[in-house]
Amino acid sequence: MSKDDMEELTGEPLMEGVLIGSGLQSATGDYFGIGLSNRHGLTSELPFDVMVLVLGAEFVRRRLQMETVTTLIADEHAKTNGFSRSDIDAIAKTRREFLSRSLDRLGFENWDICLASEIAQDPYHKELLSVPIMANSYERMQLADMELFRSKGKSVKIGWKHDGMEFDERHFDEMYKSSFGNGTTFVYTPAGRSLDGTPLPPYLHVPNKPRLIMSKTENIHEKVGLMPKRVRAHFNRVADLFENLVYGPTQNKQNVNSTEYLEKRLREIYSVVFG
Numbered sequence: 552m553s554k555d556d557m558e559e560l561t562g563e564p565l566m567e568g569v570l571i572g573s574g575l576q577s578a579t580g581d582y583f584g585i586g587l588s589n590r591h592g593l594t595s596e597l598p599f600d601v602m603v604l605v606l607g608a609e610f611v612r613r614r615l616q617m618e619t620v621t622t623l624i625a626d627e628h629a630k631t632n633g634f635s636r637s638d639i640d641a642i643a644k645t646r647r648e649f650l651s652r653s654l655d656r657l658g659f660e661n662w663d664i665c666l667a668s669e670i671a672q673d674p675y676h677k678e679l680l681s682v683p684i685m686a687n688s689y690e691r692m693q694l695a696d697m698e699l700f701r702s703k704g705k706s707v708k709i710g711w712k713h714d715g716m717e718f719d720e721r722h723f724d725e726m727y728k729s730s731f732g733n734g735t736t737f738v739y740t741p742a743g744r745s746l747d748g749t750p751l752p753p754y755l756h757v758p759n760k761p762r763l764i765m766s767k768t769e770n771i772h773e774k775v776g777l778m779p780k781r782v783r784a785h786f787n788r789v790a791d792l793f794e795n796l797v798y799g800p801t802q803n804k805q806n807v808n809s810t811e812y813l814e815k816r817l818r819e820i821y822s823v824v825f826g
Contacts, residue, residue: 560611565792566607569738570736573733573734577706582705584693585601601743603711605657606789608709624664626666628667653824676696682730684730711741712739716742747782790816
């Protein structure tokens with residue numbers, strides 16, 4: 552794929568930007584991470600916005616005709632924040648099981664779901680952690696993960712960004728480029744959204760910011776009713792990409808942003824994901 556073709560990704564649903572790295576032509580796969588914790592604590596429930604990363608990664612894999620997608624569940628990273636190991640292990644297990652079932656129901660093939668604690672056993676990963684870098688332990692793990700993936704041909708990272716946020720994936724990406732060079736290509740999706748439109752990490756909760764949750768019993772009707780128009784537009788874009796990847800491109804897409812229409816589309820996504 553040419554540089555021009557890659558840059559055209561920015562015009563696709565949920566694609567917010569691309570930084571092309573030198574390893575793009577030889578890339579065999581893309582990847583993204585799912586964090587389990589922040590300064591507020593562990594996130595036991597998974598926001599619906601994780602679908603932005605799942606769908607974005609599958610879209611990029613197909614567009615670039617790559618072999619695999621890898622999801623990294625950041626259990627080892629959460630342990631640097633002093634949280635209970637047993638609680639972290641339980642949440643990581645739940646995340647992995649959910650993703651495995653969901654990807655099968657979505658029909659997405661050639662995905663690998665791994666734990667950070669597993670790749671931390673790789674000798675090269677251990678070596679990377681010893682590289683002198685001005686970073687805390689969480690950041691060092693992030694950078695080691697990224698360089699390990701690049702060394703294995705997985706040199707396209709799917710991240711998220713929002714210009715109005717103090718902190719997004721670009722923090723780690725800039726640190727990586729400063730430490731290891733420009734071998735990795737970075738593709739950005741939007742941040743997640745609370746019901747009132749506050750931008751948030753796609754996979755983490757923040758107290759007092761209600762979200763759509765990945766739960767079979769989620770009250771979709773109630774939560775869609777709380778969304779202003781601009782937030783409904785965000786979730787309609789998620790539904791656009793879902794339908795494109797799962798059912799194929801359609802020429803009859805409706806330009807509708809009503810609560811009824813979004814609720815119908817979300818119910819379809821939930822019915823596929825949960826079976």
